[in-house]
Amino acid sequence: RTHAHTNTRTCLPRIAVPHRRLPCVSSGTTQHGMALAGKKIAFNYCGRGGLMQFECSNPSDFRIEANGVLYAARTLQRSTLPVSPLLITASDAATQQQWVAQVTLNKPTMPFIIPDTIMSKDLKEIAFPPRNMDSQLKRMKRDWVIPPINVPENSRGPFPQELVRIRSDHDKNRSLRYSVTGPGADQPPTGIFIIDPISGELSVNKPLDREHISSFHLRAHAVDLNGNQVENPIDIVINVIDMNDNRPEFTHQIWNGTVPEGSKPGSFVMTVTAVDKDDPKTANGMLRYKILSQNPESPTSNMFTINNKTGGIITVAAGLDREKVPQYTLIIQASDMEGNPMYGLSNTATAVIRVTDINDNPPEFTAETFFGEVPENRVNVIVANLTVTDKDQPNTPAWNAVYKITGGDPTGRFSVPTDPTTNEGLVTVVKPIDYETSRTYVLTVEARNEVSLAKGIHTPRQSTATVSIRVIDVNESPYFEPNPKFVRLEEGMMPQSTLTTFSAQDPDRFMQQTIRYSKLSDPANWLRIDTNTGRITTIAILDRESPYVKNNLYNATFLATDNGIPPASGTGTLQIFLLDINDNAPRVSPQEVEICEKPDPNAINITAFDGDLSPNAGPFAFELANRPVDVRRNWTITRISGDYAQVSLKIGFLESGIYEIPIIITDSGNLPMSNTSYLRIKVCQCDINGDCTDQQHIMAAGLGTGAIISILLCIIILLILVLMFVVWMKRRDKERQAKQLLIDPEDDVRDNILKYDEEGGGEEDQDYDLSQLQQPDTIEPDAIKPVGIRRLDERPLHPEPQYPMRSAAPHPGDIGDFIHEGLKAADNDPTAPPYDSLLVFDYEGSGSTAGSLSSLNSSSSGGDQDYDYLNDWGPRFRKLADMYGGSDD
Secondary structure, eight states, X not given: OEEEEXXXXXXXXXXXXXXXXXXXXXXXXXXXXXXXXXXXXXXXXXXXXXXXXXXXXXXXXEEEOTTSEEEESSXXXXXXXXXXXXXXXXXXXXXXXXXXXXXXXXXXXXXXXXXXXXXXXXXXXXXXOOSOOOGGGTTSOOOOOOOOEEEETTOOOOSSEEEEEEEOGGGGTSOEEEEEESBTXXXXXXXXXXXXXXXXEEEEOSOOOXXXXXXXXXXXXXXXXXSOBOSOOEEEEEEEEOOSOOOOEESOSEEEEEXXXXXXXXXXEEEOOEEOSSOXXXXXXOOEEEEEEEESOOSOSOSEEEOTTTOEXXXXXXXXXTTTOOEEEEEEEEESXXXXXXTOOEEEEEEEEEEEXXXXXXXXXXXXXXXXXXXXXXXXXXXXXXXXXXXXXXXXXXXXXXXXXXXXXXXXXXXXXXXXXXXXXXXXXXXOXXXXXXXXXXXXXXXXXXXXXXXXXXXXXXXXXEEEEEEEOOOOOOEESSSSEEXXXXXXXXXXXXXXXXXXXXXXXXXXXXXXXXXXXXXXXXXXXXXXXXXXXXXXXXXXXSTTOBTTEEXXXXXXXXXXXXXXXXXXXXXXXXXXXXXXXXXXXXXXXXXXXXXXXXXXXXXXXXXXXXXXXXXXXXXEOSOSHXXXXXEEEEEOSSSEEEEEESSSOOOSEEEEEEXXXXXXXXXXXXXXXXXXXEXXXXXXXXXXXXXXXXXXXXXXXXXXXXXXXXXXXXXXXXHHHHHHHHHHXXXXXXXXXXOOTTTOXXXXXXXXXXXXXXXXXXXXXXXXXXXXXXXXXXXXXXXXXXXXXXXXXXXXXOXXXXXXXXXXXXXXXXXXXXXXXXXXXXXXXXXXGSSOXXXXXXXXXXXXXXXXXXXXOGGGSOOGGGGGGOHHHHHHHHHHHSOOO
């Protein structure tokens, strides 16, 4: 217990543990072999300020900090605990006042085994603080502070297990009832702690789990039988003491790490981590790591080590070589109890360490010399494949090869790119090679990696190779020199004139070949080239003003072909620069203008257009022609400048119309050329703004008499044709209406023929002659047939003559009347075919079994025809044979 003394000061000190005031401590003991827990000495300053200074009466065994925390200066044993009380002095630096507190240390009642498993048995009873103190202490308020009760987790019982007895001094006078509240008692999780309401014994009812709840905060109450509170509630803290009941667990069962090959000892690899649910402040949760095994054990069995506290893995031996051992597998163990193999729990995990590649192996050629061949003048052709070996990891910068030509190619005609798939060097021609210049090439090629070699690694001799390339001669195309060839000459050169010789050269000096020339492009067809010599002559007059000449240049292309196998050809361009001569007469511009007949001034500005160039063009001379005579009488021309002149009226009024004024224009060539151009002037009536108002009149005046008459005749003819067409349509409608009265369309047997589709294509169905089915034209028409008896399928082509009537059929009846009416109509219609051809039948072609029907001539009398053969056509035609085949009687 602790006691507080004062040197007649009004404010008394008190002893407290951190966060709780301790006016009275039931157990402030140290345990065997353990340091004293920190106790804090606090003083009530009664409103005074200033700093406090603390002193301890036994500084060899105890020390006190400036904040009032008391510590054991050394490990205290039961036998070495000081007998005399420990005095703590507090001084106010400002007022020099002092306070003294006495601390008494009690010896533990049981031996020390493992602190975490000891229950605080020394705390037997918790008493409610008295309400009144003795007279010496009556002016100071003091609260009871109960030290925490330690209960080990996972206790095996028996349960309920008594922890402490709670007592009040008032139970001597009357009966009291005790209770506890808080989580674990009457709050979830309920039922863990119970209290005897009469005796006040507090017990635990089941095993505790520190990893679930590490401490409980309860409040004890004392009431009388009427439920009245007789004591202020006191706080009780129950700490669950940790036990080593949880194994370490690795956060990953398999750990992956990397380390570069060739790493020096001490190189960091990776860190593995395990966790323990036990208290990390005790040995139960203090983990230690170690490596149990290494696979493979090459080059040594201890290539790695691990920091037993942090889990960091580092290398401890040299000799990591990816090409020999690409991967190591380590079994890592984590143990609690600071690695004590007797008391601690352990677990294992796997660490996979992959040895990463570095460029410690240069590429090496598989042969010292490589060979290849290439035709001349070929580019982008692979000549040879250079193969290398590299022990580094494939498809990495340490394995990928880069090739460089170090000799034998001063003009840069070759390059060696890398095949990304096979890592081979592809010797490629990038510039044309001339067989006549060099027949062989010997290249020196060096192979390196994309990244530099590691330190200490040197490039071996096998990283350099020789490439021998043979050039194959091929037939090359002839070429013109120079190309294009430029020639200057004057235009107007006459045909058969020699211009130049445009010859080609054959680059194949070692082949005996001849060259032939031909013309490939000559837009104006002016030139000819000699097939053997290449001499170019003209076949037409060269004209600079031709549309094929652009900027005085005329381009012609020629072809040179050798007689090699296969033949080769080349093209050349001849550019002819044509010098201008005065070969074009000037013309007036513009050629058509308008002026007003009255307003002044009445003048027109004109210029001249000449196809030639200066000095064969302007300045120009302008003059009015002498004919017709009214030109000079009505008009005058005045030269404004070398290229412009002004035409104006000499008279005050000129009737509206179109006038053509002849103007003689002469250029300034060395041999001047003149030309008479006609200026078309439209004279019109104008408004006040000078705009023509009688354009239609002027247009009519501009047309000649013949043109106007022609237009009128065309209009009249068109009207007559329209009128005739209308009359013909009306007449045709009337005839159709009249014919409807003669024949009922539903009774007309000819309609049955219309319903059959023509299959066609069988017997030359498109080659028939309808003239055989028409009436002969030998009989002259007598009169036009009346309109009323025209058939529906007729087409009036010309006036229809009258023909003799056929004799009546001897057999009356409906069919006979119908045939009689049809025969009458056919007799009077020279354009109609026979009755049995009302619809035009397609000609079936040769080979038909039916005879010709051309003998049925309706224009002749019945006696002229022989109808006896109808008896052979079947019973349906015998009636016709009887009607027409018999005699007149």
